Amino acid sequence: MVGSAGQRAFDSDEQVAASPIGSSHRVGMADLPLGPWAGAVVEAVVRKSGRVWHADPDCSQRPARVETSSYRQPDTGSLQDLVLPENLHCNPPGELGAYRRAANRLLEYDAETCGAEDRLAAGGLSLGLLDERLQHGDHDLEAVLASGELAAVWAVVRQRRNGLLVALRDAADSGSERLAVMVLADWVRSGRTRREHQPRYTEFLELAVERLERHRLAQGGADRQIANTWLPDWLVDVSTGTAPANATARLVGQVVGSADVRASHDVPAAVTKKVWTSVGRAWESLLTKLAGEYPGDIVAVFH
Ligand SMILES: [Zn+2]
Structure with missing residues (x-):
């Protein structure tokens, strides 16, 4: 499964021609040659x-x-056929x-790329991938990947990653306000425990409490506690690249499905859904407003 943005980056003729693997295919053990395992005998105890x-x-x-x-390995086939x-x-x-x-590293790397492609297609920016400092490469494994029988597939998954990074940078460039929103969401969330950002966090919390109380959702004054449970999740979701509206949709789904909420909300699920959607919209607006006031230039970090 490759998202549309990733697919765009991966579908140029040149890249497909160089690839023994379909453009939207997630690499698996069956794609990897046996290498030194062909015909080898492994002793295990x-x-x-x-x-x-x-x-x-x-x-x-x-x-x-x-x-x-002793385990004798096949002479032909792929790593999926190991005995x-x-x-x-x-x-x-x-x-x-x-x-x-090295093969496991290759599969992890490709799975990470595919996951980020899917997130990008859904509006999420996996910006951590753009920051080289966060990529913990193991030089010994990368030497095996670059020189041995895995090299051809490694080249393909690297190319796929590079296509993703181009698409991510494009999305980041065209959305500096999105980045400001992400950074701010993280900043607001940190106010839950750290005193200096407390007023900002409280402002978000109050928006929710006000709406929950207005609709008398929770029994026994549990609104604040419930809002305080869900707000950080929403902020983390936004700060890790999920578009605010998508974060709200996810939040509403989780709230409606939560046994705790069902136990404290004495209203039909449709009402819970409606009110929490309005809570999410209020958070989205406040965050967007704050982002408009933010001094910018944060995109430069990722170049
Ligand atoms: Zn052991």
């Missing part, structure tokens, strides 16, 4: 009548008294282990 297997002789959790089994015990604690040493770790 298990504690007598135990269930956790170890293939690394240097593993600190390897038991002293063990039974050994290994179900509960394998550690990889064999040397290039087999390094290759398998």
Whole structure:
């Protein structure tokens, strides 16, 4: 599943021609060559009548008294076809282990790209991916990825990531107000516990309490407590790149589905939905208003 924005970035002729994998295909083990695993024999050990297997002789959790089994790997196929015990604690040493770790890294990396593409299609900006300082690359694994049999697929997933980053930067450039909203949402949320932003947080809280009280949703004056439970979630959602309106839709769904809310709200679900939608809209407006007053220039951080 690739979102429209990601697809745009990934559908140029050149990129598709270079790719052995379909443009919207999330890479899986079946796409990865066996590499040094082809025809290899892996020795694994298990504690007598135990269930956790170890293939690394240097593993600190390897038991002293063990039974050994050999696992011969296929000559052809993909990493999906590896023959290994179900509960394998550690990889064999040397290039087999390094290759398998590199393969796992590749799959994680591609899954992260695909997730961000889906978020972008839904209006969410995974800005963390733009910040190189947040990308913890493992140089040894990346050397395996860049030089060995995984190199061709690695090139494809890197290209896909680069396409995503271009689309993300475009979205960020065209939406500096969106970024201001994200930064502000995080700032407001921090006011829940830190004194200096407390008034701003309280302003959001009061908007909700006022609406909940007006419609007499909660019994026993629980409105403030309920609002205080859900406001931080909404702010976190917005601060991590979800468009405010989408964050509201998600919030309303969660509130309506919440057993706690059902227990305290003595009204039909449709009323709960309507009132909480108005709460979300009020939060959206206040945040947008604050963003309009924000000094800007925060997009520069990501270039
Ligand atoms: Zn182990």
